[in-house]
Amino acid sequence: GVPRNMSGRVILAMWWFMILIVTAMYTANLAAFLTVTRMENGINSIADLISQDKVKWGTVNGTNAQILLQAAKSPDLVEVYKRMTTVNSVTEGFRKARDEEYIFFYGGAIVAFEANSQPVICRLSGNVSFHSGTRSGSHPSLPTWKRSTRRC
Numbered sequence: 001g002v003p004r005n006m007s008g009r010v011i012l013a014m015w016w017f018m019i020l021i022v023t024a025m026y027t028a029n030l031a032a033f034l035t036v037t038r039m040e041n042g043i044n045s046i047a048d049l050i051s052q053d054k055v056k057w058g059t060v061n062g063t064n065a066q067i068l069l070q071a072a073k074s075p076d077l078v079e080v081y082k083r084m085t086t087v088n089s090v091t092e093g094f095r096k097a098r099d100e101e102y103i104f105f106y107g108g109a110i111v112a113f114e115a116n117s118q119p120v121i122c123r124l125s126g127n128v129s130f131h132s133g134t135r136s137g138s139h140p141s142l143p144t145w146k147r148s149t150r151r152c
Helices: 006-035 046-050 063-069 077-084 090-099 110-117
Strands: 056-058 102-104 127-133 144-150
Touching: 006 102, 063 077, 090 102, 090 110
Parallel strands: 056 102
Antiparallel strands: 127 144
């Protein structure tokens, strides 16, 4: 039956309280599992970008991003350059990114400012940055392009 002393009653009350908490956690997790829709992984790499046809991408015509993609030697980056759609201004690029299925490539600081000043679905992650330099023994006016990735 029911314990007669106080210590037994306290232990029994704690036991039933623990069972109540475990049952509530199970119910909440089950409800969440049954109601949440499965999210898509999205585009997480250059290979993901070029393997899909739903989303278009591009940058402002004549910017460093376009010039560096044009000079890229990597097959993936060459494909990105071939299939990208350029825009005439930064404003147009952000408008397309807001209103259409469009990924806008542009400098990190400007993208961060725009994302903070106007509502936009924006993901800043693993930027691809290009460094220019010269090979030892070559003329300084002949650039060599190296691709590197860095995290924000």
